[in-house]
Amino acid sequence: MPDRRDMDANSAQGGCVRGSSVRLIVLDRDGVINLDSANFIKSLAEWQPIPGALEAIARLKNHGYLVAVCTNQSGVGRGLLSESTLLEIHDHLSHALAGFGAGLDDWRYCPHLPGEGCECRKPKPGMLLELMSTLGVDPTQTCFVGDSLRDMQAAQAAGCEGVLVRTGHGSEVEAAVLSIGIRRVYDDLAAFADAQIGSPQHSDSGPQQC
Ligand SMILES: [Mg+2]
Ligand SMILES: [Zn+2]
Helix, strand or coil: CCCHHHHHHHHHCCCCCHHHHCCEEEECCECCCECCCCCCCCCHHHCCECCCHHHHHHHHHHCCCEEEEEEECHHHHCCCCCHHHHHHHHHHHHHHHHCCCCCCCEEEEECCCHHHCCCCCCCCCHHHHHHHHHHCCCHHHEEEEECCHHHHHHHHHHCCEEEEECCCCHHHHHHHHHHCCCCEEECCHHHHHHHHHHCCCCCCCCCCCC
8 A cells, every 4th residue: 555644755755756656676796786896897806896786686585676787888899708707797696686686587788889880789778668668567666777977868758757866977967967867876786675665665655647
C-alpha cells in the first residue's frame, strides 16, 4: 500500500518523485558501480568496485527490484580492449555480486565510437529502450542511475527517470543535470538504494500522477 504521508511529503517538495512506482533500476557501470578512469577500464585489474556499490545492488534485488546495467564501452571500438575482455569484466562483476547473493537481470553495452552514429551509445536511448522492452517494464516504472549528463539525457529520451550519483563524474555535472530537470541526486549508489528501499513499494500503487 502506498503511504499517504510519504506521497504528501513528495508533493510538498513540489514535484513528481517516482521512487515509489519503480520496478526496474538500470545502472550505468563506470563511475556508478566501479571507479571510472579517464583512460578507460581496459582490464580486470583496472575494475575496482566503489565501496558499498555491490552491496547496494544486492539490497535492491532483495527488495524485489529488477536491476540491469547499460554502459558505453567505446574502448572496444577504439581497440583498447577486446569484447572478450569486456565480457570477462562483466563475468567478474556477476561473480562478485553472486558473493552477495545477487545477480543482474540483464545488461547492455555499446562498443561503438562516438562518431559511428549507432542507436545504442548514450545519450541515445537505444539500450534503455531495449532493456525495458526485454524485461517488460514501462518507462514510468524505470529509473536510470548514472554519473554523467549523457546518462540523464538518455534517461529522458527513453521516458524514464534519471537519477544522478555524485561518484565518478557526478559531482562535476550536478549543476548541469539539475538544469535539465533531474530531481534526485545522491552521494553514491548505496545512498540511492537506501532512499529507494525506504520509499513505498510500487506493487499496488499504480502509476503516479505527475
Ligand atoms: Mg559513467
Ligand atoms: Zn552503439
